[in-house]
Amino acid sequence: MEPGSTSLETAGAELIIRVGTRGSQLARKQTGQLIERLRGLGQRVEEVVISTRGDNRQDLPIAQIGDDGVFVRELERGLLDGRIDAAVHSLKDLPTAATAGLDLACVPLRATPFDVLISRTGIGLRELPPAAVVGTASVRRRVQLKALRPDLNVVGIRGNVDSRLRRLTEGSLDAVVLAAAGLERLGYAGPISEVLRPPDFFPAVAQGALVIQIRADDSRLRRAIAPLDDADTHLAATAERSLLAALAGGCLAPIGSWGRFEEDRQLHLGGRVLGEQNDAVVAVTAAAAAAAGSLADAELLGRRVAEELLSQGAGPLLEQMRTQGQV
Secondary structure, three states, X not given: OOOOOOOOEEEOOEEEEEEEEOOOHHHHXXXXXXXXXXXXXXXXXXXXXXXXXXXXXXXXXXXXXOOOOOOOHHHHHHHHOOOOOEEEEEHHHOOOOOOOOEEEEEOOOOOOOXXXXXXXXXXXXXXXXXXXXXXXXXXXXXXXHHHHOOOOEEEOOOOOHHHHHHHHHHOOOOEEEEEHHHHHHHOOOOOOOEEEOOOOOOOEOOOOOEEEEEEOOOHHHHHXXXXXXXXHHHHHHHHHHHHHHHOOOOOOOOEEEEEEEOOOOOEEEEEEEEEEEOOEEEEEEEEEEEOOOOXXXXXXXXXXXXXXXXXXXXXXXXXXXXHOOOO
């Protein structure tokens, strides 16, 4: 593709935006919601489903499939080779290292960022019986569960939301931990036993946020999707991802973070790094706030919180988890 060119098809002067998505139920649902918003702005949009390694290997833990881009690399290749014009990702799945030629142009309003516990009998985390079996695919969730309830039997599960919840009704699990955002977007109407919130339970970096990725030189598409961007969400997610990058952690690492604007209109950012030593969970937590009016301000805040975490010993915790092959 020539520099400055665009692969967008046109009908007269009207753009036809080809939006790429993973093929999972949740990915297509959340992409479809953004497509409808674009159509509401008068845009012509087509959905293009692209298979990813993470979706194709449901038999393996994510950490065994490859690096932390297992859900995004095929979509990025589709952008670079012109098969699609935009890609919708869950922002928590994207590596923090930028891909040359691509840009994270639009971050819409964030859904609930927290994790939730759904138990078979409707009880919360602290009321689960001793040695209860709790399912999750996330190292971050597993370590935080063990920090709060060392007696739990935390097992790895993958699959879509329906298949995970089915294991509850079948009786092989006592509870599962899932992202609230995914349940919201799927219209899940079942009971949630407990919302797991900081300071006891930190969500993944950028959890609940979506991003529309485009080619960096596609100024026309950038203008077309600009109305979907939510400035506060974009800044908060940028601060969280800056923290993650400064810690040299991937999206699979046991790092949690939560950025949000409070009533003082400052961006508040908290972060946590977890590890395991001699069967005990060790965690370091830090927080800071700043007036963040630009992406550069948000990135600086993320680095500040990361530096505080590192000063408390976050680096050795992460290195030990890597050495043990847990991330």
